[in-house]
Amino acid sequence: MKEVRIEWFGNVKNDVMSGIVVAIALIPEAIGFALLAGLSPMVGLYASFCIAIVTSIAGGRPGLISGATGAMALVLAGLVKEHGIEYMLAATILAGILQMMMGLLKAGKLLRFIPSPVMTGFVNALGILIFKSQLSHFIGADITMYLLVAAGMAIIIFFPKVNRAIPAPLVAIVLLTIITIAADMNVTRIGDMGDITGTLPRLLLPDIKLNMDTFRIIFPVSLSLAVVGLVESMLTSQLLDELTDTKSNKNRECIGQGLANVASGLFGGMAGCAMIGQSVINHKSGGRGRLSTFLSGSLLMTFIVALNSWVIQIPIAALAAVMIIVSIATFDWHSIKRMTKVPKTDTAVMVTTVAIVLLTDNLAYGVVVGIIMSALFFVYKISQTVVEKIETEEGIIYRCYGQLFFASTTHFLEKFDFDISNQTIGLDVTHLKFWDESAGDAFDKLIMKYSEKHVKIKIEGLSEACEKLLQKTSLQYSIMPEYVD
Numbered sequence: 146m147k148e149v150r151i152e153w154f155g156n157v158k159n160d161v162m163s164g165i166v167v168a169i170a171l172i173p174e175a176i177g178f179a180l181l182a183g184l185s186p187m188v189g190l191y192a193s194f195c196i197a198i199v200t201s202i203a204g205g206r207p208g209l210i211s212g213a214t215g216a217m218a219l220v221l222a223g224l225v226k227e228h229g230i231e232y233m234l235a236a237t238i239l240a241g242i243l244q245m246m247m248g249l250l251k252a253g254k255l256l257r258f259i260p261s262p263v264m265t266g267f268v269n270a271l272g273i274l275i276f277k278s279q280l281s282h283f284i285g286a287d288i289t290m291y292l293l294v295a296a297g298m299a300i301i302i303f304f305p306k307v308n309r310a311i312p313a314p315l316v317a318i319v320l321l322t323i324i325t326i327a328a329d330m331n332v333t334r335i336g337d338m339g340d341i342t343g344t345l346p347r348l349l350l351p352d353i354k355l356n357m358d359t360f361r362i363i364f365p366v367s368l369s370l371a372v373v374g375l376v377e378s379m380l381t382s383q384l385l386d387e388l389t390d391t392k393s394n395k396n397r398e399c400i401g402q403g404l405a406n407v408a409s410g411l412f413g414g415m416a417g418c419a420m421i422g423q424s425v426i427n428h429k430s431g432g433r434g435r436l437s438t439f440l441s442g443s444l445l446m447t448f449i450v451a452l453n454s455w456v457i458q459i460p461i462a463a464l465a466a467v468m469i470i471v472s473i474a475t476f477d478w479h480s481i482k483r484m485t486k487v488p489k490t491d492t493a494v495m496v497t498t499v500a501i502v503l504l505t506d507n508l509a510y511g512v513v514v515g516i517i518m519s520a521l522f523f524v525y526k527i528s529q530t531v532v533e534k535i536e537t538e539e540g541i542i543y544r545c546y547g548q549l550f551f552a553s554t555t556h557f558l559e560k561f562d563f564d565i566s567n568q569t570i571g572l573d574v575t576h577l578k579f580w581d582e583s584a585g586d587a588f589d590k591l592i593m594k595y596s597e598k599h600v601k602i603k604i605e606g607l608s609e610a611c612e613k614l615l616q617k618t619s620l621q622y623s624i625m626p627e628y629v630d
Contacts, residue, residue, distance in 0.1 A: 152207045156433045158310075163432030164440025166315045166467075167210055167423050171197075171445050172456065173464050174423065175213045176338045177278075182218035182415060183225040184233070186339035189213040190449055191346040192414030197442025199405035201435045205253075205397030206382040208389070208433045210423040210441055211405060215278075216373050216507050217416045224366045235351040236363040237416040240370035241406030244399055247375060253395025259380070262491040263515035265480050266498025267380050270511055272476030273503060275422045279465045279472075282333065289332060290462050297321055297466025312430035314467045321463040335464075336457025343453035345446070346412040370406075374418035376509040378402050381419035388428055421508075425471050490522040528553035530577070532560030542571035550580035554587035561591065566598040575606025585618025592621040 171193050179189025193212030200211045225233050283290060297317040304313040325332050335341075353359050382393050406416050427437055448456045484492045494515050502511030530547035541562075549557055579585070595602055607615075615622045 152435050154434070154436065156431070157436060159431030160434045160437035161440060162312050162315065163427050163430035164437045164444055166312050166318070166430045167427050167432065167437065167441035168444035168448060169318055169456075169459065170314070170423055170426055170464060170467060171210075171212055171420075171441060172335055172448070172459075173338060173461065174420065175445075176335070176341070178213045178215050178218040179415060180339060181215060182221045182233075184221075184230065184415060186341055187344070188230070188413060188415050190341070190445065191412055192409045192417045194346065194442050194446040195409040195412050195414050196402075196405040196417045197438055197445065199408050200398075200401045201438035201442065202401075203397070203404050204401035204435075204438070205394030205399075206385055207393075207435045208424070208427055208437055209378075209382055209385055209393075209398070209419055210427050210438055211378065211402065211417055211419045212423065212442075213415055213417045214374075214377065214420055216377055216509060217370055217418060219507060220366060220369045220373060221415060224363070228362060231351045231353050232359070232363055233415060234410045234413065235353050235359065236366045236370065237410035237414070238351070238407050239363055239367035240374065240416050241403040241408075241410065243367055243371035244375055244403030244406060246403075247371065248396050248399030248401075248403060251396050252375065253379060253397075253399050255379075259383075259512065259516060260494065260519040262487075262494040263498055263512055263519060264380070264383065265477055266495040266502070266515055267508060267512055268384065268475060268477050269480060269495070270499045270502035270508060271421050272472045272474075273499070274506070274508070275468055275472035275475060277503075279468050282461050282465050286333070289330060293321055293325070293332065293460060293462035294466045294469070297463050298470055301466065301470045314426060314430060314470075317466055318459060318463045321466075322459050325460045325462075326458055330460075333461045334457060335459045335461065337461075341449060341453060341457060343450050345450060346414065348411055349413060350411070370416045371403075373507070373509040374402055374406070374416065375399055376512055377421070378419035380508070380512065381421045381424050384421070385424060385428060388425075389433065422468060422471055422475075425475055426467065429471065429474065490519075490526075494518045494522070524552050528556060530557045530560070532557065534560075534562065540569055540571065541565070542573060544573040545577040547576075548578050548580060549584040549587060551583035554583050557587055558590060561594075563594050563598065565600060567600070569601040569603055570595070571603050571605060573605045574611065577611075579611040579614045582618045585615055585620075585622070588615060588619045589621040592619075596621075 172190070175189035175193040176186040179186050196211045196213070200209065204211070221233055221236070224236055300317040300320060301313040304316050378398060379395055382395060382398050386393055402418060409415065409417060423441070427441070480495065497518055498511045498515035501514045502508050505511070527548045528550070530545065530549065530553050533544040535542045535544060543561065547553065579588070592602060
């Protein structure tokens with residue numbers, strides 16, 4: 146109970162303030178992503194409302210903001226176009242069920258396999274994507290838009306020097322809204338993005354046939370939604386872990402995201418996941434607890450229903466200013482300086498991750514490619530075994546270092562001289578680790594090639610674990626011990 150009390154009420158003032166800011170910032174994002182998927186604005190708003198409320202209770206990361214996202218919208222767009230909203234709702238519910246199953250199977254533990262260069266690339270790509278998403282607001286805009294954005298950014302940067310009690314983004318949004326209304330400025334506002342009806346969501350079941358044909362249609366989409374959603378949610382959760390120097394329950398977050406998507410689909414919303422930009426806004430505004438997440442969702446719906454006529458008057462310029470500042474703060478500027486100091490492979494992974502994300506507009510694709518590249522580079526590095534040939538009065542000794550497995554066996558065997566005969570050689574494997582069946586196969590080839598030349602091998606330094614592996618995987622080691630002293 147003490148932990149629950151701290152998570153919910155340990156930071157009330159800042160959580161309330163940040164919840165207000167995030168609720169406002171969620172509106173244009175939810176509307177925009179719904180339109181991207183070919184849906185009505187209210188579908189995105191319902192999704193952000195349901196997902197934020199559920200994850201605030203069931204999620205594993207206090208202060209994490211979840212809702213309708215661009216990555217999920219891109220996955221859903223084709224399904225919506227071909228089969229309509231009812232199939233979209235069913236796919237969203239199934240995606241949530243799959244995410245809960247993944248959480249129960251401890252999928253959150255897989256996060257430790259994401260290397261640091263991939264995380265850096267993820268963060269940098271995120272900063273660029275957030276900035277890029279705001280550029281569309283400037284197309285065809287006049288000087289007023291630029292001045293308002295500049296003013297908003299100035300307020301966000303300098304207001305904390307005057308007062309830190311009130312979040313600067315909230316001040317910027319309120320002031321710019323008042324100015325544009327009072328001056329009757331002809332600017333683009335939230336209400337111009339789509340029809341916002343101000344009605345509450347209703348519980349409903351998708352109007353589809355429950356048969357295998359339906360399952361074949363929605364399952365591939367649902368699986369993509371589940372994986373993409375969890376990748377983004379886990380990485381965002383990890384980012385907040387680092388920003389707050391705290392730990393989160395990744396498996397619980399998987400289950401929480403799944404429950405949220407089931408709820409979203411049942412209440413007429415699209416699939417969603419953690420929202421990186423809004424999560425960073427929440428953090429920058431002082432939000433740390435579950436209350437900030439709960440309020441972001443509940444206030445979002447409150448604003449839409451009760452304050453509809455006011456909310457639609459908020460200028461897009463105010464929100465663009467907030468998001469541009471967030472993009473600048475999100476980008477890891479120190480990573481540029483580190484590019485000349487870290488290994489070139491790490492730089493290649495980071496840059497490739499960023500490039501893939503920017504080409505596909507999908508953070509998950511960049512992360513997957515980055516992980517694969519890191520794995521390949523790692524395998525290449527550890528496959529470089531070292532074999533020292535030492536000639537002594539007693540004969541030749543080969544001293545081996547490294548890891549012997551499927552990727553290093555060829556390189557390992559190339560280090561030996563097989564143009565000798567009728568003698569005994571030493572094989573010091575104190576610093577050589579045998580890992581798999583390929584290692585046993587390589588050992589077989591080594592023994593057989595030397596046995597053909599009547600060369601005996603004296604093994605030194607074989608550990609107990611390596612000997613057990615050789616007994617299981619090396620035929621020559623187990624049946625021809627006469628060649629092994």
